[in-house]
Amino acid sequence: MAAHGLRGLAAMMVLLAHILGGTAKHIYAQNDAYVQGIAGAWALGTFGVELFFIISGYVILPSAMRYGAQQFALRRFLRLYPLFFVLSLLFIVLNAITNAYPALNSTKAVISGLLFINLFTGTEQLTPNAWSLTYEVIFYLLMYGIVYFTVHHRNRAGAAVAILVGLSFLLTHPIAIYFVIGAAIRLASARPWRWPIPARGLELASLIAMIAFASRGHFEYSWSDFADPVLVPIILSAGLYFHCAVQPGSLTARALDNPLFRYLGTVSYSLYLVHPYSYYGIRRIFD
Template identity: 50%
Template structure:
């Protein structure tokens, strides 16, 4: 791989202020932590306290709320990937995305493959085609499942990266035919996989953010808080799988609109979200968010089994789940920290060092 080139300027019609958005970075961390929270609450409801009606009644909206944050990940990607797709060549853009996503994904996919081969807990995922579709992110097209828990969303991410990268290239090079092809492919992807609407929401927010639409509004902090609370309530009302007919449900459309509205406020650098999530804990969670997202199922599930074996889940459901949650969260953060260093930071450092190494022109001479 050649050395990655400096980024290009974005088109004039796509304003971009540059720099890291602390609100967005912290929101990544909160999203990963909330997915973990959802698995702690929802997993114990399904596997431990399934006969506790009171616990089930309270845990269901919490589960709904936590799992919804996966779609917030999609909106964040729409916001941050669009400028990246325009700033880099397709090759450099693809290289950066693969270095960001694939090493960690591959490690935990291989762990799943090895574990499932030994235990045969999910025999339908032991066949070679399913494994290859998963490892190449083509499982959506093949109608098969991803392997490692939570990785289903990564297939959506990779599909979006491909469309965004090629779309940006087609626009900058003024290739009308390719523009039309990518437009049709994007529409088809959106229709067949409507979860991808949240990528579009992120893109629209980026465009409006660059035009400083929100900055002109009065009482922005109050409007942001109202939008956030409204979204939290709407997201807790249902579990969104976007199955056939679900898009006709009012709560689904309301949740989409509120996500767009809240995100439009949250991305401002002086937003309430940015001020709260500029704290070190939130920025740290943002840094390890990808590792936390993929690692925590491998902590949560064995920890739950240990708690069950030791009878730590008592009749006091909420106290038991609280203790279980604290232990699981601490172990997940520790594992995510190690994972980030080994499988995110270190591979990128290796590639960077390799790409910038001096090249030998002739014996005894370095360029």
């Protein structure tokens, strides 16, 4: 399945971005040629997080529709929290010793991070790259709330409230659009599409466009960022590419159908959480 291989690819993209970005910021900051030379790859690598969000939207929707609330919550908890908790404790201990991130040594930051409420308390998530997990958890809750009232227990009032809450979160955190894109692609995949150009040609064209646009810079996805003419094309090309990639027989499915990417897809979550410790080591080697 292309989505599985893309998950592993996205994890490697983020790892590469942190290696390049870390060396550019902390070691070779005075070397303009290096900093400018890796800028595109650095920006493209950080886009792996947005790719993760699309994949989550794509795979979580059918899970929410299939399972009851208790089973869905248990499956998501066991998939996400145990490893996150262990590595968060490791970070808390190391940060208490080194004080590398003073703002994260407070009780408020620690509790908010462990409970995934840091977006609402104004603190950072624990460990440098775990910020995206808060978005994941909130998406799980919002998605299941909408599915619960529209599929499992049809209730117009409940569905309206769930949708309004979801829209309000999207309006305050526009980066969540990638989850919506993934879910929309899952719904669209239920019916065949006929494109005016060959599907593989469209897949290749949208992939090239996504790489070209996503390499132009890193965005925080505040509403002011949408004034940049590159941001909307990034979103559109990413959605079109992923839609093409998950079709049977796609170029992406064929390229990623090998033991390496099947393995990376399987360990992608572990790799994503562990890799900060890896790139700190690699940074020392560069230094």
